[in-house]
Every structure is written in C-alpha cells, then in structure tokens.
Amino acid sequence: MTEPLHELRDLITNAFDFAARQGRSGTTMTSAVLKNTLLTLTGRTFNESQYGFDSFIGLIRSLPDLVTVEGERPPFVIRLATPPFPSQSTSLIDQQVPVSTRLPLASLADTERIQVRQDLWRAALDYTAPYGYWWVNGEAVEASAEIAPVGATRFQPITRDELNTARLKFGEQYLSPEQTTHWINVARGAIKALPERRAEWAAELKRLVISHVETWFEKTPGLERPNNLFSTPQTGSKRQRLPVVARPPARTAEQDDLRQLVLSVVRAMTEEELGTLQLPASAVLRVHQR
Numbered sequence: 001m002t003e004p005l006h007e008l009r010d011l012i013t014n015a016f017d018f019a020a021r022q023g024r025s026g027t028t029m030t031s032a033v034l035k036n037t038l039l040t041l042t043g044r045t046f047n048e049s050q051y052g053f054d055s056f057i058g059l060i061r062s063l064p065d066l067v068t069v070e071g072e073r074p075p076f077v078i079r080l081a082t083p084p085f086p087s088q089s090t091s092l093i094d095q096q097v098p099v100s101t102r103l104p105l106a107s108l109a110d111t112e113r114i115q116v117r118q119d120l121w122r123a124a125l126d127y128t129a130p131y132g133y134w135w136v137n138g139e140a141v142e143a144s145a146e147i148a149p150v151g152a153t154r155f156q157p158i159t160r161d162e163l164n165t166a167r168l169k170f171g172e173q174y175l176s177p178e179q180t181t182h183w184i185n186v187a188r189g190a191i192k193a194l195p196e197r198r199a200e201w202a203a204e205l206k207r208l209v210i211s212h213v214e215t216w217f218e219k220t221p222g223l224e225r226p227n228n229l230f231s232t233p234q235t236g237s238k239r240q241r242l243p244v245v246a247r248p249p250a251r252t253a254e255q256d257d258l259r260q261l262v263l264s265v266v267r268a269m270t271e272e273e274l275g276t277l278q279l280p281a282s283a284v285l286r287v288h289q290r
Helices: 005-021 031-041 056-061 088-096 105-111 118-125 160-174 177-186 198-219 253-268 271-275 281-289
Strands: 028-030 067-070 077-080 133-136 139-142 153-155
Touching: 005 028, 005 031, 028 031, 028 198, 031 056, 031 077, 031 198, 056 067, 118 139, 118 198, 160 177, 160 198
Parallel strands: none
Antiparallel strands: 028 077, 067 077, 133 139, 133 153
C-alpha cells in the first residue's frame, strides 16, 4: 500500500521551510540534501518506495506543480515552484519560539536521537587544526600538509566567529548578559561554564553542526553527498559522546619556557593551593586520551 501524495507534498514543503529556518535557501537545494532533510523530518523512515517509486528523483519529477528538477544528472537541483505561505500555526511558532530553535516538531524530537559521524563532528568544530581537514574518499581527514591528496576537497569548519555568534544567540535565550559575556570571553565557550544549560547547548551545537555539514555539501560543486553522514541509534543502544578536543598550536621556545615555569610552580604548591587550581577541560581530555 502506497502513502498518499498529499502527505508527501506537505513533507517536502516542510523540508524547504526547515532549510530556510537554518539560514539556507528556502527555495532550492540539491536532491541529495532534500532527501536527507526528508529523512531527518521522518526519523530516518522516509523511502520513495512508500509512494510507489523506485528512485527518489523519479518521485520528485512526479510533482511538477510543487517542485522543478534542474540538471540532467546528479547532483540535481530541486527548486520549489511556489514558496509556501505560512499557516496560522507556523505564525504562532514564529512569534513564540527563538530563531535558533524554530524547527519542525519532528526535527526537534529527532535532534536528540541523530548522531553525527565523529570525523565530521571533529572537522566541523576543530578550527584550530594547523592544516585544516580534507574531505577525501568519503571521510573528513585532518590534513598533515597544505598539499591536497588526490581527489580531496578542503572541508570548511565552523569558524570561531560563527561559534561565538551561536553562543550569543543561545545566551539571549537562556543566560543573563553577564553570564553570556563570561561564558564567551572568560570561559571561552567551555561547556562546564553552563552547569544548568549543558543539555540545551549540546542540542543547539548538534543542530549547528548538522546545518553546517548539510550547507557545505549543498554549496560545494561537483561533490556527491553520501547517505551516511548521520544516523539514528536503535532503541536501547548506548549513545556515543563526541568530545570536541581543540588541538594545541605548534609549540615555541617561549611556550616551552612558560610550561616549565608552570610545572615548577605546581610542584611547589601546597595541598590547599592545589585544591583551587583550575585546568582547561580540553587540555585534561587531551592528556587523558594519550
């Protein structure tokens, strides 16, 4: 039994609306990005066979009054024929929900369940890597030199300014101005500075990474988007934590001298003084993972 096409029309309209709310185009996207967005909105259950089609692009071509297909071969560009008018329920959401969380209800529920591949998570957030990251052979790989491997494409991470912008928007919703300033300028965005809002920031950060990865694939010409960028764990499976570990910059002689001075001071500290010592969580995690 096939699903009714009117439900598919609503789903596709929601997909473009979802893209617009993430700061991307609300009228065009590649066929690969559209399909993945549909998977996100349906908890990874979407399949063109539900509507009686063997191929996704064939299903999309069957809706010429809703979308048009540009291009003769992948990646196809899907264009919304008529931008949707917001419904009354959508308008209420726009009035009451902050921009950073204006997602379709299915997407809000699925964000917690979706897992981002660890290589993409690290590449998207590790803007301190000396040579950045390459996308090569279907994986995000840290670069060891400026010279690109054969068939590699430079992967653009989320910048420090983009992260701080997201933190400012998050602070407007959950923190006082003083707390936001301290979090960004003093704690440098460390999640430990949000003892009561860690879960909310983790979800917001995941949405930011998902949107960034999708946008990068959409805007990078000639790059085929794989279908395994994200996954949803089976019920009862243990979720994997994906720590963000910023790599330290290249060491200099001055830094080595300072490091030796700090070690000498720590050795001379009393037990009471050691109890007040604060260490960056990222540095502790690097040492723990060695």
